[in-house]
Amino acid sequence: MAKVEFNIACSLCEHLKDSLFNGLSPEDLSRINNHKTCVQYKKGQNIFYEGTRPTGLYCMNAGKVKVFKNNVQGKEFIIYIAKPGDFLGYRALLSEEFYQATATVLEDAKICFIPKENFFEVLQKNPTFMKRVVKAVCHEMGVMEEKLAELAHKSVRERLAANLLMLKETYGMEGEGSSLIDLALSREDLASIVGTATETVIRLLSDFKSDGLIAFEGKKIRVLDARKLAKQADLIVA
Amino acid sequence: MAKVEFNIACSLCEHLKDSLFNGLSPEDLSRINNHKTCVQYKKGQNIFYEGTRPTGLYCMNAGKVKVFKNNVQGKEFIIYIAKPGDFLGYRALLSEEFYQATATVLEDAKICFIPKENFFEVLQKNPTFMKRVVKAVCHEMGVMEEKLAELAHKSVRERLAANLLMLKETYGMEGEGSSLIDLALSREDLASIVGTATETVIRLLSDFKSDGLIAFEGKKIRVLDARKLAKQADLIVA
DNA sequence: AATCAAAACTGACAAAAGTCATCTTTTTGT
DNA sequence: ACAAAAAGATGACTTTTGTCAGTTTTGATT
Numbered sequence: 001m002a003k004v005e006f007n008i009a010c011s012l013c014e015h016l017k018d019s020l021f022n023g024l025s026p027e028d029l030s031r032i033n034n035h036k037t038c039v040q041y042k043k044g045q046n047i048f049y050e051g052t053r054p055t056g057l058y059c060m061n062a063g064k065v066k067v068f069k070n071n072v073q074g075k076e077f078i079i080y081i082a083k084p085g086d087f088l089g090y091r092a093l094l095s096e097e098f099y100q101a102t103a104t105v106l107e108d109a110k111i112c113f114i115p116k117e118n119f120f121e122v123l124q125k126n127p128t129f130m131k132r133v134v135k136a137v138c139h140e141m142g143v144m145e146e147k148l149a150e151l152a153h154k155s156v157r158e159r160l161a162a163n164l165l166m167l168k169e170t171y172g173m174e175g176e177g178s179s180l181i182d183l184a185l186s187r188e189d190l191a192s193i194v195g196t197a198t199e200t201v202i203r204l205l206s207d208f209k210s211d212g213l214i215a216f217e218g219k220k221i222r223v224l225d226a227r228k229l230a231k232q233a234d235l236i237v238a
Numbered sequence: 239m240a241k242v243e244f245n246i247a248c249s250l251c252e253h254l255k256d257s258l259f260n261g262l263s264p265e266d267l268s269r270i271n272n273h274k275t276c277v278q279y280k281k282g283q284n285i286f287y288e289g290t291r292p293t294g295l296y297c298m299n300a301g302k303v304k305v306f307k308n309n310v311q312g313k314e315f316i317i318y319i320a321k322p323g324d325f326l327g328y329r330a331l332l333s334e335e336f337y338q339a340t341a342t343v344l345e346d347a348k349i350c351f352i353p354k355e356n357f358f359e360v361l362q363k364n365p366t367f368m369k370r371v372v373k374a375v376c377h378e379m380g381v382m383e384e385k386l387a388e389l390a391h392k393s394v395r396e397r398l399a400a401n402l403l404m405l406k407e408t409y410g411m412e413g414e415g416s417s418l419i420d421l422a423l424s425r426e427d428l429a430s431i432v433g434t435a436t437e438t439v440i441r442l443l444s445d446f447k448s449d450g451l452i453a454f455e456g457k458k459i460r461v462l463d464a465r466k467l468a469k470q471a472d473l474i475v476a
Numbered sequence: 477a478a479t480c481a482a483a484a485c486t487g488a489c490a491a492a493a494g495t496c497a498t499c500t501t502t503t504t505g506t
Numbered sequence: 507a508c509a510a511a512a513a514g515a516t517g518a519c520t521t522t523t524g525t526c527a528g529t530t531t532t533g534a535t536t
Contacts, residue, residue: 069387072472077387091383095376100383124369127362134368137375138333144382145329145338149307149315151389152433156523187484195390197524202485234310394493425514435494440515477536484531494521501514506507 004040006110008061009033015061018085020132028122028129035118040110047103047111048089054099056115058088063109064183068192069101076192081106081183083170093119094137107184154234156196160204161233163194164214168223179226184219208232242278244348247271251299256323258370259297266360266367273356278348285341285349286327292337294353296326301347302421306430307339314430319344319421321408331357332375345422392472394434398442399471401432402452406461417464422457446470 010033016022021029038061041047047058047065060082067080067088079101082088092099093116123130150159164181172179185193191201205221208214213229215222223229248271254260259267276299279285285296285303298320305318305326317339320326330337331354361368388397402419410417423431429439443459446452451467453460461467 069383071387071391073391075391077390079383079386091376091379094372095380096373097377097380100380124365127365127368130365130368130372131362134332134372134375135334137372137379138329139335141329141375141379141382142333142335142338144379144386145307145317148317148382148386148389149309151386152315153309153311153313186482198483199485199525200523206485424512436513437495437515438493444515480533480535482531482533484529486527486529488527489525491524492522495519497516497518499514499516501512503512504510506509 006038006040008038010036010112013061015085019059020087020129020136021059023132024122024126024129028126031118031122032114036112036114038110038112041105041108043105043108045105047105048099050099050102052099054089054093054116056113057090057093057119058103059112059114060084060086060088061110061112063111064106065103065109065111066106066189066192067101067103076189077195078189078192081170081193090133090137094133106189151195156194156200157204157207157232158234159194159196160190160201161208161213161229162235163190164208164221164223165226165229165233165235167221168226172223175222178215178222178224180217180222181220185221186219244276244278246276246299246348248274248350253299253323257297258325258367258374261370262360262364262367266364269356269360270352274350274352276348276350279343279346281343281346283343285343286337288337288340290337292327292331292354294351295328295331295357296341297350297352298322298324298326299348299350301343301349302345303341303347303349304344304427304430305339305341314427315433316427316430319408319431328371328375332371344427389433394432394438395442395445395470396472397432397434398428398439399446399451399467400473401428402446402459402461403464403467403471403473405459406464410461413460415462416453417461418455419459419461423459424457 010016010021010029011026021032024032041063048054050069062084065082065088066078067082068076068078070076088103088111089099123133150162154162167181167183168179171181171183173182187201187205188198191198194201205214208229209216211228213225213232215224248254248259248267249264259270262270279301286292288307300322303320303326304316305320306314306316308314326341326349327337361371388400392400405419405421406417409419409421411420425439425443426436429436432439443452446467447454449466451461451463451470453462
């Protein structure tokens with residue numbers, strides 16, 4: 001599959017307002033804009049690979065990307081799912097290490113690449129931007145601490161419920177008393193998010209469905225009863 | 239227990255070389271030094287609490303501190319163990335959030351407190367320092383990603399072995415063909431690091447002891463055969 | 477429309493790990 | 507030095523979850 005280029009000015013990007021680039025001066029933004037390369041990726045294509053050296057920053061314009069690690073037996077663990085407006089691969093770039101994870105397209109995506117020189121240039125000349133990046137990174141770290149504790153002490157059922165709620169928060173399209181998770185995840189991917197076996201996810205999902213907590217719509221999941229799901233996740237006691 | 243103050247000039251601190259403050263200009267270092275308050279803590283005392291607002295940065299001069307989260311049932315998960323030279327509580331400070339974890343002294347400690355105004359002042363005036371902090375934070379994030387994947391897909395036995403090796407790397411005092419983990423951890427704390435029940439840790443440790451991988455020395459653990467431990471951790475195949 | 481492959485699902489079973497109860501040893505405070 | 511409390515250890519049992527083997531359904535391709 002050949003890579004297809006496209007181009008959208010950063011200043012006109014509809015996701016600028018959700019991005020860390022929001023608030024950048026016109027000069028800084030055009031410095032980013034003038035050096036970026038934008039590429040369309042198909043589902044299944046890889047953006048970067050574990051073990052390789054970052055050469056710049058990816059910024060999502062459209063689609064969904066999973067960032068995951070493979071263990072020795074080849075099992076995936078999904079660390080993060082990136083959506084439009086998100087940065088991709090900034091951790092390894094900023095820590096000056098190799099990528100520790102692989103990024104693969106879940107839903108056809110448009111992603112811009114900013115060479116590290118230009119990104120670092122803006123970062124260094126602009127303390128406000130730097131501060132915003134630090135704040136975002138540290139917030140992300142807090143999210144991961146939360147996940148760690150969850151993984152350590154919650155059952156698979158609780159974790160699945162919690163992750164469905166989290167996905168609802170991030171990718172939910174609100175309907176009447178219910179919310180569709182706008183993300184076509186395979187059972188296998190969902191298992192890789194929760195940290196369990198595919199079969200276990202399948203069984204638990206059909207439990208949740210029987211109990212009227214969720215419904216299936218094509219490849220997507222609709223959350224029917226977020227409150228009961230939260231109980232399953234042991235997030236609320238009542 | 240009353241807090242006992244002490245004072246050591248940052249410039250003379252034996253751990254400066256291991257700290258992120260290393261490389262700061264004499265003016266910046268004295269700005270930190272002039273505003274810090276240094277306190278001696280006894281084992282069991284708390285440095286900060288989950289849910290409270292950070293007012294500054296803690297910098298370890300002596301002792302060991304565990305940073306942990308409590309789950310609903312009151313079970314601890316230890317995120318990090320801080321040693322001399324380490325910063326404490328920087329994540330919540332930099333993300334401008336409440337503390338998401340509690341810090342408690344494991345071994346009698348001396349800890350300096352730097353008010354956030356002064357820390358931020360130095361951070362903002364000194365891009366090199368800022369960059370070093372960002373690099374460290376992003377590196378830490380990588381460590382946590384590693385832990386997440388480990389927690390998701392490894393057995394308790396593998397995780398215990400991996401954590402013993404990790405503790406050996408950080409707190410190990412090398413002897414002849416063996417290494418003493420210089421950290422007096424209770425079985426319960428070790429369980430909170432690995433993310434399992436205390437009884438399970440006790441059983442596995444005595445397995446490892448029977449197999450000659452480790453030995454007990456008072457409250458501490460000596461790693462006798464790191465290679466075999468690494469096999470148990472599934473880190474090496476052979 | 478037929479064919480193939482991948483994904484989803486189901487059941488049976490085994491292994492891993494948690495829980496609870498109890499006992500022993502060590503540590504701590506008076 | 508002693509009592510009380512905490513930590514460590516062990517056994518029995520249950521629950522959870524993973525694995526494996528097989529079937530059904532779905533989706534893509536020719």
